[in-house]
Amino acid sequence: MEKPLSPRSAAKRTAMLDAAQACFLESGYASTSVDEVATRAGVSKATIYAHFASKDDLFGAIICRRCDDQAEGLSSLSLPDSSDARTILTAIAQRLMALFVSPEVMGIYRIVIAEAPRYPELAKTWYEAGPLRGKQRLCDVFDDMKRRGLLDFDDTRRTVDAFVGMLRGECFHRVMIELPPNPHFSAEATIETAVNFALKAFAPTA
Amino acid sequence: MEKPLSPRSAAKRTAMLDAAQACFLESGYASTSVDEVATRAGVSKATIYAHFASKDDLFGAIICRRCDDQAEGLSSLSLPDSSDARTILTAIAQRLMALFVSPEVMGIYRIVIAEAPRYPELAKTWYEAGPLRGKQRLCDVFDDMKRRGLLDFDDTRRTVDAFVGMLRGECFHRVMIELPPNPHFSAEATIETAVNFALKAFAPTA
């Protein structure tokens, strides 16, 4: 399956993928032209078609590469070694929020949502490699906190789902549709509200 | 500002808007051709350009019409006349969830997100007419519940934001990217989890 590429080819391939990613995330799939990608990558259009069968194929390669990055980023995510529920939940929420509103993640999120009806397999690949794997990891953390008596809840997956959902509020939406931020719904305020909420709802019955 | 249209023209205009909405929500902005809209509306392309200055203009007209519909739909939303917090919160959550996953709302949500970077004013108009107005209405309901001693919380807007966010979890995302539903994250289960959490976190200190 692996074909040994010359160093020169590999570099061009990376340049093409980088350029394509930037174009797709900026302008969406349909509005991006292969000419534009070629120019940005410093190669000719024919070179792109020597590496990728079609524009669709190039698009798929981008999403898959992003999925690999996501998987890597998640496994290197470290949490504070604390025995205070608030400290741990706040750290989790801060990392999640920073991830959600980062330009790269936001860009891929936008385009996957937009193109999901026409690329269902790509959307599935992305969702399983990113959000689903991330939530699985959070489940492990929550289960561990439960075991240590820091939290109490019934269904781990639903609990995590609700906690993560609380971070996708006004603040997140404003970034997503590029509206100016509302100070009342800053990232910090959203995180604090979610953590307070979770601590009250999941506090162990003393 | 109002130009009196002949009944025949008005009918054609509505047909064009309906067709355009269906096309845009199905295929996205860039992938929809004016020819397609014209065929679906049963008019010629030139007729479309007689009513709308450009494809952009047509797109804007669609979003604005949807905003009006949203505003209307919200004001007619009625809630049960109950004194039980769970009953009210469940009713709210059910209506919100049904709204979120409905094809029309989901379609407009997808396209606004996708095109927001290129149509910031449209995104702002939509956001203020829909989600923002809806949340304002929810704030009134929550304030009323607090006044009646059914709930207790500090900041109404942040509380509502968190509550609504919990409904945008796995279930919502699966609909959004057209993945098969996961029975463990049914709409009912998501609603129940959110309501249970809210009741625990906002229970009045007896």
Next chain:
DNA sequence: GTCTATAGAGCGATAGAC
């Protein structure tokens, strides 16, 4: 106002030289 017909530009993809 509404139609048919077409202009004019840009697109994805390919042929062929090197």
Next chain:
DNA sequence: GTCTATCGCTCTATAGAC
């Protein structure tokens, strides 16, 4: 593998008849 040049198609938008 990479380039230049180009094909064939589709697109938005308009001109002109009715």
